[in-house]
Amino acid sequence: MLGSFDAILLARIQFAFTVSFHFLFPAFTIGLASYLAVLNGLWLWTRDGRYLDLFRYWVKIFALAFAMGVVSGIVMSYQFGTNWSVFSDKAGPVIGAPMAYEVLSAFFLEAGFLGIMLFGRSRVGDTLHMIACAAVAFGTFFSAFWILSVNSWMQTPTGFEIDAITGQFMPVDFWQIIFNPSFPYRLLHTVTAAYLTTAFIVGGVGAFHLLRHRRRGEAPTPATRTMFSMAMWMAAIVAPVQIFLGDLHGLNTLEHQPIKVMAMEGHYESHPEGAPLYLFGLPNDETQTLDYAIGIPKVSSLILRHDLNAPMDGLDTIPDDEQPPVAIVFWSFRIMVALGFAMLGIGMWSLVARMRRQLYDATWLHRAALIMAPSGLIAVLAGWITTEVGRQPYTVYGLLRTADSAAPLAAPAVGASLVAFIVIYFSVFGAGTFYILRLMGRQPSSKEPRLADSVKGPIRTAGTTPAPEEASRRPDTTETGA
Numbered sequence: 001m002l003g004s005f006d007a008i009l010l011a012r013i014q015f016a017f018t019v020s021f022h023f024l025f026p027a028f029t030i031g032l033a034s035y036l037a038v039l040n041g042l043w044l045w046t047r048d049g050r051y052l053d054l055f056r057y058w059v060k061i062f063a064l065a066f067a068m069g070v071v072s073g074i075v076m077s078y079q080f081g082t083n084w085s086v087f088s089d090k091a092g093p094v095i096g097a098p099m100a101y102e103v104l105s106a107f108f109l110e111a112g113f114l115g116i117m118l119f120g121r122s123r124v125g126d127t128l129h130m131i132a133c134a135a136v137a138f139g140t141f142f143s144a145f146w147i148l149s150v151n152s153w154m155q156t157p158t159g160f161e162i163d164a165i166t167g168q169f170m171p172v173d174f175w176q177i178i179f180n181p182s183f184p185y186r187l188l189h190t191v192t193a194a195y196l197t198t199a200f201i202v203g204g205v206g207a208f209h210l211l212r213h214r215r216r217g218e219a220p221t222p223a224t225r226t227m228f229s230m231a232m233w234m235a236a237i238v239a240p241v242q243i244f245l246g247d248l249h250g251l252n253t254l255e256h257q258p259i260k261v262m263a264m265e266g267h268y269e270s271h272p273e274g275a276p277l278y279l280f281g282l283p284n285d286e287t288q289t290l291d292y293a294i295g296i297p298k299v300s301s302l303i304l305r306h307d308l309n310a311p312m313d314g315l316d317t318i319p320d321d322e323q324p325p326v327a328i329v330f331w332s333f334r335i336m337v338a339l340g341f342a343m344l345g346i347g348m349w350s351l352v353a354r355m356r357r358q359l360y361d362a363t364w365l366h367r368a369a370l371i372m373a374p375s376g377l378i379a380v381l382a383g384w385i386t387t388e389v390g391r392q393p394y395t396v397y398g399l400l401r402t403a404d405s406a407a408p409l410a411a412p413a414v415g416a417s418l419v420a421f422i423v424i425y426f427s428v429f430g431a432g433t434f435y436i437l438r439l440m441g442r443q444p445s446s447k448e449p450r451l452a453d454s455v456k457g458p459i460r461t462a463g464t465t466p467a468p469e470e471a472s473r474r475p476d477t478t479e480t481g482a
Contacts, residue, residue, distance in 0.1 A: 008406045010414040011083040014421060016388070018075050020381055021425050025069030027380045030144055030191065031198025032062045033137040035230075036117075040133045044126055053223040057444035058202070061436055063118055066110075068432045075421065083414060087395050087405035094160055094169045094177055095150045102146035110139030144191055152183035154396050155387070156256045162399075169396070181256055185249040186387075192242045193383065196343060197376025199238065203231030203346075204373020207366040209443045214363065223444040225360055228369075232359065236347035243340055247303070254304055257397060259318055260390035263329040265300050266290045267314040274298035275312035279334075283326040288315065324392040328385065336382040339375045346372055 036059055043051035080088045116124055116132035124132075159176025160169045171177055206228030213220040254261045262268075266278045268288045277299035281290035301310040315323055346368060353362040391397055395405045 005411045005415060007409055007411040007414050008403055010411055010418055011079075011406050011409070012402065014083060014414060014418040015076070015079055017418070018072070018079065018421060018425070020384070021429065022069065022072040022076060023380065023384060024377050025065050025072060026140070026144065027194050027197045027377060028201060029062060029065050029069055030140045030194035031196075032058060032065065032202075033133075033140045034195065035198055035202065036062060037130075037133040037137040040130055044130060050222045050226045053221075053444050054227055057223065059118060061439050063114075064432055064436050064439075066114070068429055070107075072425070072429060082417075083407055083409065084395075084405055085407040087400065090166075090168050090400060090405075091154075091396060092168070094157075094171050095153065097171075097174075098146050098150050098153075098178065102143055106139050106143035106146060109142065110136050113139070141191060144194070145187060148187050148190055149178050149180070149183050151387075152186045153177055153180045155186075155391060156180045156182040157396050157399060169399075182249075182252055185245070185252045189242070189245045189249045189383075190380075192238060192245055193376065193380050195234065196238050196242055197380060199231045199234035200343065200346075200369070200372050200376045201374070202227055203235060203369045204371075205440045206231055207369035207373075208441075210360060211363070211366050211370065212443075220360065221443060227444065228366075229354075229359060232347065232350035232354070232369075235343060236351050239340070239344040239347045243344060246337075246340065251304065257390070258313065259315070259322065260324065260329065260386075261304070262313070262315050262318070263324050263326045263390055264333040264386060265304075265312075266293070266326065266330045267300070267312060268326075269316055270312065270314040271301070272311045274302075274307075274309045275300040275304075275314075277303065281330070283330050285323070285326055321393065324390050329390045332382040332385040332389070336379050336386060339379040339382070342372060343375060343379075 036055055039051045039055040039058070042048070043055060113132040113135040116129060117136050120132060121129045157169070158180045159171065159173035161172050162168070163170050206224055209224045210220050210228060213224070250261070265275070266281050266283055267275055268283075268290055274297065276293075276295035276297050278290060278293050278295040281293035281295075284291050298308040301312055302308050304310075304312065315326070346365075349362075349365055349368070350359065353359045353365050359365075393401050393403065395402050
């Protein structure tokens with residue numbers, strides 16, 4: 001049955017599935033690591049128990065999400081060698097070093113300090129524990145730095161030459177490779193999106209508990225109120241910044257990848273006297289038309305060229321085999337933008353409620369925040385789809401086609417591994433996500449237990465000697481372990 005499918009299409013679906021599943025976890029943990037560092041710093045500064053309770057509450061969720069992000073990301077590295085070996089051979093001299101630096105610097109920084117962050121507060125002191133929290137937060141950002149640098153180079157390749165014999169991309173200027181034309185915009189836009197994703201998840205959890213307390217006639221805990229307040233501050237401040245960064249990123253994309261922008265805007269036809277902004281339409285690649293289009297005249301030219309009458313080229317100037325799948329790019333872009341403005345609306349709504357001293361009593365705001373809790377995850381996936389599908393039919397934009405990047409594998413081999421990944425991912429990570437939701441469903445208490453106090457079962461490996469406090473706590477435990 002799998003033999004009737006195209007091997008390259010299956011390989012693309014497999015990578016899209018694994019990277020999308022993986023990206024959900026870093027999009028959450030990048031922001032959550034910084035949030036935990038802020039909470040820990042506020043606790044050390046004020047000694048207010050609310051911040052310590054929130055730290056202990058969210059650090060358990062962070063530990064699970066971080067672990068699932070690491071495991072889900074390992075599979076993608078293998079796919080470079082199995083399904084995309086030609087791409088790895090040709091682009092490896094350029095992208096190999098940044099990907100190695102991501103592991104050697106960023107990931108080791110995160111992993112090295114993670115144990116201290118999770119379990120070391122009472123063992124290393126406040127200063128070193130705060131350093132560990134900051135190191136983990138910086139490590140998540142530094143990891144994003146290297147990965148986005150690689151991906152941005154694939155979008156806007158610079159600093160290389162192509163070997164005439166092997167066809168490999170050979171590095172010429174390392175700094176041009178890292179700081180390629182789209183990288184600064186992509187880095188800021190993606191990291192800010194991660195912070196917004198975390199803010200709306202935290203705000204959604206806070207709203208859930210505020211609604212439940214109101215339904216039960218109970219007073220919310222101070223930690224719950226603080227959680228929701230901090231999340232809404234983040235939404236109100238960062239959402240407009242994100243929209244501004246998105247505009248800058250769009251202008252950069254227009255300069256370096258105009259075909260992608262044509263697909264995003266649904267511009268099959270050129271508009272010599274100003275292009276409309278299409279709000280709705282059904283892209284039709286066969287007829288090269290946007291059916292049932294609803295648009296605002298000349299607004300696209302105003303946004304992209306800052307001139308109502310600026311001419312805009314359309315896909316009618318591009319050969320068919322150079323065009324991406326317009327329908328996917330068109331709709332994923334609109335989902336991302338719509339969610340971005342919805343986030344801005346929630347942030348502004350929260351400011352009004354705060355000024356009226358109704359932030360903790362605004363039932364409809366809480367309901368809206370609860371509904372919007374997963375909006376950041378959906379938005380980053382939509383943005384990622386826009387970026388990656390809009391680059392097609394290339395893996396290295398304008399230079400290496402996707403069809404020429406795949407390994408010479410038969411469709412059944414790729415299809416079998418794809419089916420296995422789908423089954424394993426949904427079972428393993430589905431169970432992990434379910435447990436995270438269970439943790440979120442329990443409100444932060446005024447005496448939130450430490451992570452070590454929450455763990456049931458063995459807390460040390462066989463053959464190790466327990467610490468004195470653990471030995472006194474568990475007199476029935478032998479030195480040789482269980």
